Amino acid sequence: xxxxxxxxxxxxxxxxxxxxxxxxxxxxxxxxxxxxxxxxxxxxxxxxxxxxxxxxxxxxxxxxxxxxxxxxxxxxxxxxxxxxxxxxxxxxxxxxxxxxxxxxxxxxxxxxxxxxxxxxxxxxxxxxxxxxxxxxxxxxxxxxxxxxxxxxxxxxxxxxxxxxxxxxxxxxxxxxxxxxxxxxxxxxxxxxx
Ligand SMILES: [Zn+2]
Numbered sequence: 039x040x041x042x043x044x045x046x047x048x049x050x051x052x053x054x055x056x057x058x059x060x061x062x063x064x065x066x067x068x069x070x071x072x073x074x075x076x077x078x079x080x081x082x083x084x085x086x087x088x089x090x091x092x093x094x095x096x097x098x099x100x101x102x103x104x105x106x107x108x109x110x111x112x113x114x115x116x117x118x119x120x121x122x123x124x125x126x127x128x129x130x131x132x133x134x135x136x137x138x139x140x141x142x143x144x145x146x147x148x149x150x151x152x153x154x155x156x157x158x159x160x161x162x163x164x165x166x167x168x169x170x171x172x173x174x175x176x177x178x179x180x181x182x183x184x185x186x187x188x189x190x191x192x193x194x195x196x197x198x199x200x201x202x203x204x205x206x207x208x209x210x211x212x213x214x215x216x217x218x219x220x221x222x223x224x225x226x227x228x229x230x231x
Contacts, residue, residue: 060077063077096133104145107150110141111200112155145199148209155199
């Protein structure tokens with residue numbers, strides 16, 4: 039299930055896998071021994087590699103998003119408030135907080151805008167007719183029995199996010215408050231012109 043939620047490239051996941059292996063190796067060494075110390079350093083180095091790869095991916099994704107649209111809409115997810123749900127755990131893992139910070143700062147510097155919208159039911163509501171279509175997390179297609187539309191689950195949510203963002207007053211929504219523990223799950227670009 040987590041694989042489905044992970045937008046990260048293979049390279050990143052591989053480096054994470056390597057970290058796991060190194061941690062295992064460390065656990066088998068006698069604490070305090072020379073081999074243990076060596077393994078410990080190796081784990082520390084790999085930790086940094088994983089973090090660097092993640093940050094690199096965040097920057098690349100942000101640049102791509104900002105080059106495609108003037109305004110970026112995203113779900114305003116509060117990690118603190120949802121820390122116990124499985125979904126938000128994955129979000130925490132994926133470092134959305136860091137992603138959102140990079141996005142917000144870079145957008146501001148470029149004179150572009152980010153709009154955080156209420157995430158409630160963005161996945162469940164039909165982006166075509168507005169009716170609620172309950173579905174579990176493992177259902178990846180939004181198939182509406184009311185209007186007949188069938189699209190990718192994330193695409194459906196993205197359209198809902200965009201529509202909510204369009205309903206915002208841009209002035210009111212200008213800038214996302216920083217450091218409030220917000221995170222994003224999906225971003226959708228709004229083409230200009
Ligand atoms: Zn529908």
